[in-house]
Amino acid sequence: MTLEILYFAWLRERVGLPRETVTTEAATVDELVRELSAREERYALAFSDLSAVRVALDQDLADFDASLAGVREVAFFPPMTGG
Amino acid sequence: MDIRVQEAAFDYGAECARFADGRSGIGAVVTFCGVVRNDGGSLQAMEIEHYPGMTERALRQIAEEAGKRWALADCLIIHRYGRLTPGERIMMVATASAHRADAFAAADFLMDYLKSRAPFWKKESTADGSEWVAAKSADEAALARWSRRA
Numbered sequence: 001m002t003l004e005i006l007y008f009a010w011l012r013e014r015v016g017l018p019r020e021t022v023t024t025e026a027a028t029v030d031e032l033v034r035e036l037s038a039r040e041e042r043y044a045l046a047f048s049d050l051s052a053v054r055v056a057l058d059q060d061l062a063d064f065d066a067s068l069a070g071v072r073e074v075a076f077f078p079p080m081t082g083g
Numbered sequence: 084m085d086i087r088v089q090e091a092a093f094d095y096g097a098e099c100a101r102f103a104d105g106r107s108g109i110g111a112v113v114t115f116c117g118v119v120r121n122d123g124g125s126l127q128a129m130e131i132e133h134y135p136g137m138t139e140r141a142l143r144q145i146a147e148e149a150g151k152r153w154a155l156a157d158c159l160i161i162h163r164y165g166r167l168t169p170g171e172r173i174m175m176v177a178t179a180s181a182h183r184a185d186a187f188a189a190a191d192f193l194m195d196y197l198k199s200r201a202p203f204w205k206k207e208s209t210a211d212g213s214e215w216v217a218a219k220s221a222d223e224a225a226l227a228r229w230s231r232r233a
Contacts, residue, residue, distance in 0.1 A: 009132055009204035010215050056202070059137035075134060075202075079218035082162065082203030083117055083174060083194055 001025065001068070003032070007046070008077035011053065014046035029055050029064045032074065052078055084150070084158055086142045088133065090165040095172055102159050102177045109156045111183035113190040115176050121169035125209040131164040131173070134202035138162070145196040149178070152192065153185040160193065162203065195225045 006019045026032035033050070036043040047053065055062050056075040068074070087093075095116055103112045119129050142160050149158060155178055162174040176193045180186040197203075205216040 006134070008134055008202070009206070056134070056137055059134070059140050061200070075137065077134070077202060078204060078215065079223075080199050080202055081205045081216045081218050081222075082201045083198035 003068070003071065004073045005036075006073065006075040008075065010078055011046050011076050015042055024068075026068055028068060029057070029062065029066050029074070032068065033064065046076075054079055084143070084146050085160070086139060086146060087161045088135075088138050088142070089161065089163060092163070093161050093172065093175070095175060098159070098161065098175060099177065102157070102179065106156065106179060108181065109179045110181050111186040112177060112179050113183070113186040115190050115194060117173045117175070117194075119167050119169050119171050119173055125211075126169050126207055127210065128208045129167045129169075129173075130206040130208070130213070131167065132204045132206070133162075133164045137202050141201045142197060145193060145200060148196070149189045149192050153178075153180065153189040154182075155180050155185065155189055158189065158193065160197065162197070162201070164203070192229055195222075195229065198222050199226065 001024060003022050003024060004019060005022050007015045007017060012018050024032060024035055026035050033047050037047045050064060054077055055064060057066060057071045058073050099114050142162070146158050146160060149155060157179045159177040167173060176190050178186045178189040178193070180189070199218060199222045206213050207216055
């Protein structure tokens, strides 16, 4: 499965990329996070405190135990501060 | 319903007038404008990042939800991104309804939801450097008062 992964705000800065294409067999967001964190230190640092990270699947907010089946775009970002 | 996400400044007076003009059957228009606040006087700039695509989608969902809860004739949301300086207008909402209670409540609801459910992030720059603004627990708590009424 090929996923487009997007990072915003301080997650983008810590990972060092705004987006990337990843080939993965991860079934859930949790599995994807573990896979990315195992890759390199910068990912492990970005995902070190998941209570400060939000995830959207195909532009809808989701939980970390959500399935990635059929998903094309995953975005990671901190809690939103609009308004 | 009119939703705009843009880098350019908007003319608040003209937007309010255009929103209110030419309507019959309504008795109330409520408008709100958010401004870059210079807390402590040291803010040089505020950078607003957003998630193109999801931002418009989230704002539309929030506006649609407001339309289900209150009798709105119309609503407008404009939110800027990019680099802003203290005193600049960041965003505005406007609601139109037959009576003021619905227009006020819907505008309040739109503000609460777009603060913590629309994908915008603020970074503040001062002479000491720049820092991402942390979400406030009060903003999350503000959403709870709407779920009790749902």
